[in-house]
Amino acid sequence: MHGSFPITYDPGVIKPPPLRTLLEDAAFRRYMKTLPSLPDNLSWGKPWAVIALRTDGKWMMGKFGQYGQAWQMTVRLIRDTDIEDVSLVSRRRLFAPPTRTEDYKVRVRARGLTAAKIETRTREVPVLAHLIEYPYAWCVRCRRPSSFEQFTRHHAIPRNVPLDEGAPRCVFCGMRLAS
């Protein structure tokens, strides 16, 4: 890990369930351990970051070229008792909450026919909806439920970038709350 930000955690911020707790959920663990697809034109350099909050309130960030490297660092930090929470952040691609395709059957009665027939259709079902409950929301960069708060300064956003203070941002990565 390199780069430690001398900004302390705002105690007023609502803390989401830590990643180590979220990973106890089988569906979330499967999601995190699956290599996310990144198109070639977004894979250059270091498209992944790990942002960690230490128990003393300081933030740390490291950038990684491969998802596997970022995941290994995330696992190391989860086991570290000096780390309160950690996010594995996608720096270039945004990820909507994952879904899976589900088949379902409907009874349709065609015009002019007396007998109804059963048709199989498909729909997208959210996989992690049980983890994304108010006041937490899905962060499209952290790829996890997170807290969104208003900041005047944010550890993940350069100081010369003006913050529109009304917009809630992810406490880990600074992403605006998707509406």
Ligand SMILES: [Zn+2]
């Ligand atoms: Zn985030």
